[in-house]
Amino acid sequence: MARKTVKDMAATCPCGGSSFHACCGRYIEDGLPAPTALALMRSRYSAFVTGNEDYLRETWLAKNRPSGTIIEKKDPIKWVGLKVLNHQELGDRATVEFIASYKKNGRMMKLHENSLFIKEDDRWYYVDGTFF
Numbered sequence: 512m513a514r515k516t517v518k519d520m521a522a523t524c525p526c527g528g529s530s531f532h533a534c535c536g537r538y539i540e541d542g543l544p545a546p547t548a549l550a551l552m553r554s555r556y557s558a559f560v561t562g563n564e565d566y567l568r569e570t571w572l573a574k575n576r577p578s579g580t581i582i583e584k585k586d587p588i589k590w591v592g593l594k595v596l597n598h599q600e601l602g603d604r605a606t607v608e609f610i611a612s613y614k615k616n617g618r619m620m621k622l623h624e625n626s627l628f629i630k631e632d633d634r635w636y637y638v639d640g641t642f643f
């Protein structure tokens with residue numbers, strides 16, 4: 512069932528963790544619930560890298576979930592790295608601040624976001640993000 516792109520990255524997880532299967536693959540491919548908002552955030556980054564829109568949709572809070580395209584295919588960007596700056600969890604709410612680097616049209620760009628997560632029925636969901 513593994514996608515080609517995932518196989519290629521078996522050595523290292525896109526999020527910078529150990530192997531994909533020991534890291535985000537457990538949540539993306541095996542369907543285990545991410546135990547923390549931080550783990551969910553990292554797995555969502557990896558899902559962006561591997562082009563897994565289903566996973567992104569599933570982990571989006573239902574009322575905020577986009578119905579259309581999440582990953583732009585016409586003008587694709589190449590994710591090159593993730594750096595988590597801050598992570599705060601308080602009960603069933605959490606925030607993760609991170610910088611995701613990517614390349615677009617050969618130029619290096621950075622996405623600096625503070626993401627909000629909510630826990631519902633023992634699962635973490637992405638709510639939305641504030642950009643810097």
Ligand SMILES: [Zn+2]
Pocket residue numbers: 524525526527528529531534535536553554557
């Ligand atoms: Zn990972």
